[in-house]
Amino acid sequence: MVSTAPYGTWRSPIDAALVASHDGKPDFVGMVGDEVWWVAARPAEGGRAALVRLRPGGREAVALPAPWNARSRVMEYGGAPWAAVPRPAGGPLVVFVHFADQRLYAWEPDDPAGAAPRPLTPRSAVGGGLRWADPVLRPASGEVWCVLEEFTGEGPRDVRRVIAAVPLDGSAAADRSAVRELSDDRHRFVTGPRLSPDGRHAAWVAWDHPRMPWDGTELLVARVVPGDEGVRFADARTVLGGPEESVAQVEWAADGTLLAATDASGWWNLHRVDPATGGSVNLCPREEEFAGPLWRVGQRWFIPLDGGLVAVVHGRGAQRLGILDPETGELVDAAGPWTEWLPALAAQGTRVVGVAASPRTAYEVVELDTRTGRARAVGARHTDAVDRAYYPEPLIRTFTGPDGREVHAHVYPPHSPDFTGPAEEAPPYVIRAHGGPTARSPLVLDLEIAYFTSRGIGVAEVLYGGSTGYGRAYRERLRERWGIVDVEDCAAVAEALAEEGTADRARLAIRGGSAGGWTAAASLVSTTTYACGTVVYPVLDLTAWANDGTHDFESHYLHSLVGPLAEVPDRYRDRSPLARADRVSAAFLLLQGLADPICPPAQSERFAEAMAGRGVPHAYLTFEGEGHGFRRAETLVRALEAELSLYAQTFGVVAPDVPPLELVK
The missing domain is CATH 2.40.10 (Thrombin, subunit H)
Incomplete structure (x- = not known):
């Protein structure tokens, strides 16, 4: 029997603990002989990234037991953290990056003696140390080739990146000089190498500040030549790409030509490239994306x-x-x-x-x-953790933003098999801004969304201008207009939902993490659309973020999102939510990991201090040991319940089975 109850008060079997237990997804899949391997998230194990293998017969087995954590910190967002090859006897040989010390390890999981993983690379006391990603195993030559990120000082930008060869015999475990650099460090960023079928050439992607990899990259090809201590790369040259062309991935075809995804046409399409001349042919010309933003090497x-x-x-x-x-x-x-x-x-x-x-x-x-x-x-x-009847039923929508521009969104109306809302009442809605901002929200089952929709709170994920998946022109709408286009597009969706009666105009919330946290905070200081907001590990002060306030990878991101700091300093100040904290009138929740190197807690702390005593209900929750993106089950539970409590208090309803969040003024 379906009961009528106010939106936001519905009881649901999807609680925060259930959501937390299903957080994360398989990643970095690989084939090891006939076996399929992947990295799996383990929220209940402190957010550990486990390595899992699919044994004959379809049985899943943990290939890397706790406390080992297969996760790289290259560019902070990481990259492919493992590689493995089968062997005629003794089982596979695995190399992986251990998150705790970022060293590269070798392991033989089928070793009957049960030997522990052995380190292949040394520690470094300088800055962020030595980090590794996107390994390519070459057992015949006794090496593994990787991206090496090496800190040269204590600052976040004191860093260099090269492609390096690490000996598998462990001789570099205490000797940095035993790591042989294959490429030079002329480029700030590099991906892992791809070796030609004849072994005579290597290809990789590189780029430099101030560009991000979706702005412009170069496809490099070099000869692989022998030397006294092993092979090296020689005569590296650019064969494709440039400042206004993004090559997202490269692989070799069996005939010795290159396959590359480039957006020269305005869309990331797949091209065949002559490695000698750089001539390219679009293999499937379409206004579709055959690649995406290169946030992590090894995608x-x-x-x-x-x-x-x-x-x-x-x-x-x-x-x-x-x-x-x-x-x-x-x-x-x-x-x-x-x-x-x-x-x-x-x-x-x-x-x-x-x-x-x-x-x-x-x-x-x-x-x-x-x-x-x-x-x-x-x-x-x-496997369904609950009856599918509690899952949301999303709608793919296109709205009209300022100047008549299209704004894509996924709309998740409130949905429950047990409850319906009063006929005269429109439901509250949470407008969600994704991170990146050069990214997108996928239309997939997300129990975090179902947590709200099954309680009578609608959710709308806005793919605002700047999002990927719709061509270069769509994502470049945000160029120098971050904090404007994203804010306007989110508000346009919220206003449209209210105007058509889908959402209650008086009960709209804005929510986002990372770049989405910026959009949520910028929305609270520049619009009156929302009754409240949830701001998660955000950017709040553009000037501080641009001046060594973040990691190296994104340290020049604002050059394209806002403009060159030296040329438009006022823009950095005027758009920053921290500089406009006095304009916040809506209640908000601020969530921050205290070990976040990308959006450090200093900005959130200053924002919370600026709001103290202003009479605006708010809460600031911090989490020890959490970085950029919460991974631990207890953190996920606390954050989600606090968010629901904020909405319940603001929207004037009682959320059952959720501890109240203390809001201060």
Whole structure:
């Protein structure tokens, strides 16, 4: 029987503990012989990233036991943290980055003696130390090739990055000089190398400040030449890309040509590139994205297959898996219920594996057999934690923003099999701004969203101008207009939902983390649209963030988002929520990890201090040991319950089974 109850008061079996237990998703999938391996989040284990393998018969086994944590901190967002190869005897050889010390380790998980992982790289007491990502194992030569991020001083920008070779015999574990650098450090950022089929050339992607990788990158090719101490890269040259062209990924085809995803056409399309001349051919010209923003080295949107076909993640908005024939341009999508695929492809023979989800299923490891066209979930399989009747039923919407521009959004109305709202009442809505800001919100099952919708609070995820998935022109709407376009687009969606009667205009909230936290805070100081807001590990002071206030990777991001600081200093001050704290009139919740190197707690602390005594209800919660993105189950529970309590208090309802959040003025 369906009961009528005020929105926001509905009881739900989806509690914060359930949401926390399902936080995270499989990532960095790989093939090790016939086995599928991946990195799995473990919120209940302090946020550990476990390495999991799929054994014969479909049994999942932990390949790297606690307390080992397979997670890289290169560019702080990390990258591929592991690689493994099968061996004729003794089981696979694995190398991985351990999060606690960022050293590279080798391990033999099937060793009957049960030997512990052994370090391959040394510690460094300088700055952030030595960090590694995107390893390529070369057991025949006794090496693993990686991206090396080396701090040269104590500051966040005292850093260099190169491609380096690490000996597998452990001789570099206490000797930095035993690490051989393959590339020079002329470029600030590099991805891991890809070796040509004949082993004579290597290719990688590089870029420099002030560009971000979605602004402009270069595809480099170098000769691999022997030396007295081993091979090295020689005569590196740019064959594709530049300041206004983003090459997101490169791989070698079996015929010795390159495959590269570049947005020269305005969309990240897949091209075949002649490594000698740089001449390129678009293999499937479409107004779709065949790649995305390179936030982490080692992301793979496409992968060549035996026989010349290419598996590709592509789409406009949603990203699906397809098989491309580069000779004909024919593209056939994989059948199945999955509507969103991550850039985490791997392949062996006719098998393609990746990570995929849908609005009714969370992310799981999926395998496609290209011979039969059959796709099936093989690992981290989705199981319904509650009756599917409690899942939201999202709508894909396009709204009209200022100047008639399109604004894409995913709208999740309140939904429960047990309750309905009063006929005369419109529900409250939370407008969610994603992070990045050069990113997007995928349309997949998210129990955090269901936590609210099953209680009678609607959610709208806004893919504001600047989001990816809609071509370069759409994402460049935000150029020098961060804090304006994103704020306007979120408000346009909120106002439209209220105008059409979908949402209660008096009960609108804004919510975001990281760059979304900036948008939420900027919305609170520049609009009167929202009754309250949740601001999570945000940017609040542009000038401080630009002046050594963040890590190296994003230290020049504001150059494109806001403008060069030296040329427009007033813009940095005037747009910053910290400088306009006196304009906040809506209640808010501020959440901050105290170990966050990207958006350090100093800005949140100053904002909380600026709001003290101003008469605006608010709460500031901090979490020891949490960085940029909460990972621990207890943190996730506390943060989610506090957010719901804020909305309940602001919207004038009683949220059942949630401890009250103390708001101060």
